[in-house]
Amino acid sequence: MAMATAKLSSPATSLLAGGRTRRSAPARRATVIRAAAGSYSDELVSTAKSVASPGRGILAIDESNATCGKRLSSIGLDNTEPNRQAYRQLLLTTAGLGEYISGAILFEETLYQSTTDGKKFVDCLKDQNIMPGIKVDKGLVPLPGSNNESWCQGLDGLASRCAEYYKQGARFAKWRTVVSIPCGPSALAVKEAAWGLARYAAIAQDNGLVPIVEPEILLDGDHGIERTLEVAEKVWSEVFFYLAENNVLFEGILLKPSMVTPGAEHKEKASPEAIAKYTLTMLRRRVPPAVPGIMFLSGGQSEVEATLNLNAMNQSANPWHVSFSYARALQNSVLKTWQGRPENIEAAQKVLLVRAKANSLAQLGRYTGEGESDEAKKGMFQKGYTY
Numbered sequence: 001m002a003m004a005t006a007k008l009s010s011p012a013t014s015l016l017a018g019g020r021t022r023r024s025a026p027a028r029r030a031t032v033i034r035a036a037a038g039s040y041s042d043e044l045v046s047t048a049k050s051v052a053s054p055g056r057g058i059l060a061i062d063e064s065n066a067t068c069g070k071r072l073s074s075i076g077l078d079n080t081e082p083n084r085q086a087y088r089q090l091l092l093t094t095a096g097l098g099e100y101i102s103g104a105i106l107f108e109e110t111l112y113q114s115t116t117d118g119k120k121f122v123d124c125l126k127d128q129n130i131m132p133g134i135k136v137d138k139g140l141v142p143l144p145g146s147n148n149e150s151w152c153q154g155l156d157g158l159a160s161r162c163a164e165y166y167k168q169g170a171r172f173a174k175w176r177t178v179v180s181i182p183c184g185p186s187a188l189a190v191k192e193a194a195w196g197l198a199r200y201a202a203i204a205q206d207n208g209l210v211p212i213v214e215p216e217i218l219l220d221g222d223h224g225i226e227r228t229l230e231v232a233e234k235v236w237s238e239v240f241f242y243l244a245e246n247n248v249l250f251e252g253i254l255l256k257p258s259m260v261t262p263g264a265e266h267k268e269k270a271s272p273e274a275i276a277k278y279t280l281t282m283l284r285r286r287v288p289p290a291v292p293g294i295m296f297l298s299g300g301q302s303e304v305e306a307t308l309n310l311n312a313m314n315q316s317a318n319p320w321h322v323s324f325s326y327a328r329a330l331q332n333s334v335l336k337t338w339q340g341r342p343e344n345i346e347a348a349q350k351v352l353l354v355r356a357k358a359n360s361l362a363q364l365g366r367y368t369g370e371g372e373s374d375e376a377k378k379g380m381f382q383k384g385y386t387y
């Protein structure tokens with residue numbers, strides 16, 4: 001990988017005892033600081049800043065075709081390309097979306113698709129100042145030698161795929177791997193997750209894409225919040241260890257963590273204030289301030305829960321932009337409103353704007369939760385959920 005260099009100027013003089021000075025040894029070579037990302041460094045930093053801009057977050061619609069099929073079947077639609085296109089068109093052509101949404105993560109099919117009028121989806125996004133992003137991992141498979149855990153595939157050929165996606169207009173990428181608390185997690189699974197994320201991040205940066213680093217700690221389990229905190233600290237410490245080892249430029253990445261909550265089957269629920277306290281404690285202990293943005297996943301929380309929790313995390317200043325990158329928590333009521341009917345498109349787009357605005361307010365710490373529908377309060381957790 002190409003390395004960017006920065007020079008430290010060495011002082012011309014050094015201090016001797018008694019305050020006297022003498023000239024330093026002649027012509028020592030300047031120290032070279034190694035940083036990743038080569039010729040794209042400046043662009044990566046500015047892309048990451050634009051995604052992490054005040055009052056905005058990410059709309060995640062990068063469901064694989066199989067997962068998009070699950071969304072469509074929940075409203076009685078077949079999983080066909082025209083139906084997937086119609087759904088993504090509804091989302092990506094919502095007027096005014098760019099006020100609240102700074103980036104959209106797409107699946108490969110959508111990156112190359114156009115509206116039914118022939119306008120590229122990528123151009124619909126650019127017109128609204130929304131950065132196009134792309135899911136680049138190839139999904140999860142069982143991890144041999146582990147305790148029924150999984151690992152994420154997709155490193156083979158990743159550099160050339162990233163280069164192609166960049167040409168197509170993508171400016172950031174996403175790689176989602178998972179860690180299961182009830183399965184351990186084993187040291188092997190955590191190390192594999194962290195190493196895979198770090199290799200992916202270095203390759204994405206080398207090809208001009210800001211990597212979203214997403215080790216999702218699944219909600220599954222009956223453990224308490226303290227246990228989630230312990231696992232999250234372990235996972236993020238390994239992730240940052242390997243990111244550093246791979247010379248990843250921290251100013252040019254974004255994180256997509258799970259919030260620190262009790263397991264979904266735990267006897268007690270935690271308040272937004274408790275979730276914010278634990279999550280921010282974990283982040284402060286593990287994430288350097290050089291990282292521009294933390295874009296949470298919703299992980300099966302209800303739309304309102306995810307927004308309230310984000311709002312609680314923005315009640316005081318953070319060293320990073322703390323925002324959202326939700327899929328389920330931005331799409332649920334939109335789908336229910338749409339029902340696959342052309343006459344419902346406008347109403348569904350209004351619902352998307354309501355959700356996007358609510359999360360924008362939460363990013364700014366100004367969401368009240370008033371006037372939310374019952375639908376938006378329904379939890380979406382599914383045991384063993386896959387993307």
Ligand code: 13P
Nearest residue numbers: 060297298299326327328
């Ligand atoms: P959820 O918000 O549904 O957990 O999705 C997160 C995700 O990784 C999609 O990109």
